[in-house]
Amino acid sequence: xxxxxxxxxxxxxxxxxxxxxxxxxxALYRSEVGLHSLEVALEQAKLAEELGFDWVSCSExxxxxxxxxxxxxxxxxxxxxxxxxxxxxVLGPLVSMNNPVRIAxxxxxxxxxxxxxxxxxxxxxxxxxxxxxxxxxxETRGRTQEASVLITRAxxxxxxxxxxxxFYRFPTVSVWPGPIQRPHPPMYYSGNSLESAxxxxxxxxxxxxxFYPPHIVAQxxxxxxxxxxxxxxxxxxxxxxxxxFVAVGEDDxxxxxxxxxxxxxxxxxxxxxxxxxxxxxxxxxxxxxxxGELRFCGGPDTVVRQITDFHETxxxxxxxxxxxxxxxxxxxxxxxxxxxxxxxxxxxxxxGAASRPQAAVAAxxx
Amino acid sequence: xSNATQTADGxxxxxxxxxxxxxxxxxxxxxxxxGNPVVVLHGSGGLTPxxxxxxxxxxFRVIACEIPDLSRPTVDERSQRDLARTLAxxxxxxxxxxYGLVSTSAGTPLALWxxxxxxxxxxALVLISPAALFPAGRTAAGGGNDxxxxxxxxxxxxxxTLVLIGxxxxxxxxxxxxLYVERIPNCYYVLVYDAGQVIEADRPEALFxxxxxxLERRETFVVNRGSTVINP
Numbered sequence: 001x002x003x004x005x006x007x008x009x010x011x012x013x014x015x016x017x018x019x020x021x022x023x024x025x026x027a028l029y030r031s032e033v034g035l036h037s038l039e040v041a042l043e044q045a046k047l048a049e050e051l052g053f054d055w056v057s058c059s060e061x062x063x064x065x066x067x068x069x070x071x072x073x074x075x076x077x078x079x080x081x082x083x084x085x086x087x088x089x090v091l092g093p094l095v096s097m098n099n100p101v102r103i104a105x106x107x108x109x110x111x112x113x114x115x116x117x118x119x120x121x122x123x124x125x126x127x128x129x130x131x132x133x134x135x136x137x138x139e140t141r142g143r144t145q146e147a148s149v150l151i152t153r154a155x156x157x158x159x160x161x162x163x164x165x166x167f168y169r170f171p172t173v174s175v176w177p178g179p180i181q182r183p184h185p186p187m188y189y190s191g192n193s194l195e196s197a198x199x200x201x202x203x204x205x206x207x208x209x210x211f212y213p214p215h216i217v218a219q220x221x222x223x224x225x226x227x228x229x230x231x232x233x234x235x236x237x238x239x240x241x242x243x244x245f246v247a248v249g250e251d252d253x254x255x256x257x258x259x260x261x262x263x264x265x266x267x268x269x270x271x272x273x274x275x276x277x278x279x280x281x282x283x284x285x286x287x288x289x290x291x292g293e294l295r296f297c298g299g300p301d302t303v304v305r306q307i308t309d310f311h312e313t314x315x316x317x318x319x320x321x322x323x324x325x326x327x328x329x330x331x332x333x334x335x336x337x338x339x340x341x342x343x344x345x346x347x348x349x350x351x352g353a354a355s356r357p358q359a360a361v362a363a364x365x366x
Numbered sequence: 367x368s369n370a371t372q373t374a375d376g377x378x379x380x381x382x383x384x385x386x387x388x389x390x391x392x393x394x395x396x397x398x399x400x401g402n403p404v405v406v407l408h409g410s411g412g413l414t415p416x417x418x419x420x421x422x423x424x425x426f427r428v429i430a431c432e433i434p435d436l437s438r439p440t441v442d443e444r445s446q447r448d449l450a451r452t453l454a455x456x457x458x459x460x461x462x463x464x465y466g467l468v469s470t471s472a473g474t475p476l477a478l479w480x481x482x483x484x485x486x487x488x489x490a491l492v493l494i495s496p497a498a499l500f501p502a503g504r505t506a507a508g509g510g511n512d513x514x515x516x517x518x519x520x521x522x523x524x525x526x527t528l529v530l531i532g533x534x535x536x537x538x539x540x541x542x543x544x545l546y547v548e549r550i551p552n553c554y555y556v557l558v559y560d561a562g563q564v565i566e567a568d569r570p571e572a573l574f575x576x577x578x579x580x581l582e583r584r585e586t587f588v589v590n591r592g593s594t595v596i597n598p
Contacts, residue, residue, distance in 0.1 A: 146559055149533060153557065159544040162556035162588075164530075164572045171556070171588040 001351040004055035004320035005048035009041040011065030017326050021274025022128045023063030042082050049086045051341035057089035057320050062132040073106040080114040088114045092121035095147035096140040097133045104154035108179045116180035121188035121208045122148040128276030143167045155184045194223050201227030206239035211290040217314045237317025237352040244295035246321040248339040251299035259297050262325035268292030300343035307348045317352040379423035381415045388456035394432040399423030403465040406430040407473035418566040421574040450479030466490045466581040474498040481525050488525040490584045495563050499545040520549040526584040527553040532561030
């Protein structure tokens with residue numbers, strides 16, 4: 001099992017979280033808090049690498065103090081300069097609502113800035129975020145699919161080409177600089193629906209599932225693996241990615257105390273209040289979607305068991321974990337992260353390793 | 367004879383059937399529309415006005431030519447080149463001096479030979495799902511091989527050339543487009559998203575938009591002239 005530290009760059013003041021709706025007004029932003037928050041986030045990223053995390057990740061989100069990374073690629077550029085060995089995982093840019101050629105150019109730059117350590121996941125976005133750039137929610141699935149194909153082509157095509165799409169038309173695409181990793185950096189597709197898993201399999205992309213409980217994740221990964229087989233290939237455990245929230249205490253009791261205050265109020269639910277309520281969530285996320293749930297929680301023994309069971313149920317080989325709900329203090333979140341890295345991660349390293357190609361195992365252990 | 371077929375939006379163009387003599391062959395063609403002339407060489411599907419023909423006929427004079435020998439099981443290099451010359455003579459007999467030339471799939475070698483040998487007459491060359499060059503290890507469906515003589519001649523081709531390939535084309539993979547760009551001096555290639563080998567069946571309007579733009583503006587098709595003003 002590999003572990004990715006989800007570096008959220010959260011705003012470190014409770015004041016901004018008292019606006020229980022989306023978007024959060026810029027009037028609540030204080031520059032000294034924002035600067036401090038960024039410094040802490042970059043320190044956390046450095047610490048994650050020192051503690052043995054394989055990846056440090058970030059994700060595009062808009063108009064909220066929960067995750068201050070409206071351009072994940074800009075933040076990843078900063079990460080690439082303080083995290084020197086771990087992979088820089090952009091999980092991901094919202095390709096449903098950005099210029100895909102610009103995204104391709106930025107990804108190529110990131111692969112260069114990181115010396116070939118970039119990982120990317122093509123993300124559709126949460127419904128409230130479609131309001132940020134005025135994107136029609138009904139078109140976001142099609143836009144995400146087309147953008148993913150276009151970005152992949154833009155990163156691999158050696159000659160200038162044009163694109164006549166359903167949503168995008170670019171007469172001239174010729175990305176420079178190109179990526180360091182050839183043919184391209186590892187790529188994943190958001191896999192929170194069976195349709196998305198089908199698309200990922202058809203395009204030989206890894207699958208990234210987020211927040212769902214294990215039995216639904218297993219539905220996605222099983223379907224994905226079946227679809228991959230139809231297309232004549234078999235994904236490695238590293239190509240099955242899961243994002244979730246984690247709290248590790250010295251023991252179960254301490255972890256349960258963290259659970260009780262993990263999310264202050266309903267900070268995640270607030271994303272879908274205010275203007276965010278104007279957009280219906282996509283149908284595939286209505287049943288069982290676990291955004292705002294704490295997936296792995298307990299003392300080290302408990303979390304080791306939870307992750308081991310999770311892998312056996314789902315086949316997932318990389319977990320992308322966030323440690324701080326808005327209700328935890330920075331110290332509490334960091335202590336949880338340290339416990340995870342020192343008491344849990346070494347005991348789940350072997351999980352899934354037997355399924356990896358030997359060369360990949362050797363590289364992972366190097 | 368009138369031969370009316372419909373486009374995806376239900377608009378039909380009235381094609382009329384004609385014949386012309388060249389090199390002893392009686393060549394059949396269909397014609398519709400007014401404007402700058404565009405000669406279309408159809409692939410293995412035969413001569414029936416296609417959705418693209420109908421769309422083009424809205425603003426061009428479209429002449430869709432039947433390729434007499436295309437159905438022969440083996441066509442050597444010489445006969446391809448000779449046939450291209452014959453078709454060029456046929457177009458001359460129709461009274462056309464300069465024209466845009468459009469081909470689909472198996473009609474590609476003939477269009478390329480014609481563009482190489484009659485440079486001064488071709489306004490613009492459009493190759494749709496072209497079947498003349500193939501990535502290493504692949505050959506044409508039906509067993510045809512790369513035409514070495516034709517490939518050498520591509521460096522002399524001066525007409526502005528557009529190659530269009532569908533992103534889901536499993537016979538002519540999208541990356542084939544770069545082979546033409548690398549060999550033809552003034553060549554552009556455009557991928558048509560979510561289209562297979564028969565682009566005009568999957569995305570007729572997208573294909574028409576690209577072909578029309580290129581026939582009208584050639585190299586300057588890369589400039590976006592569409593307004594982006596929302597409310598002036």
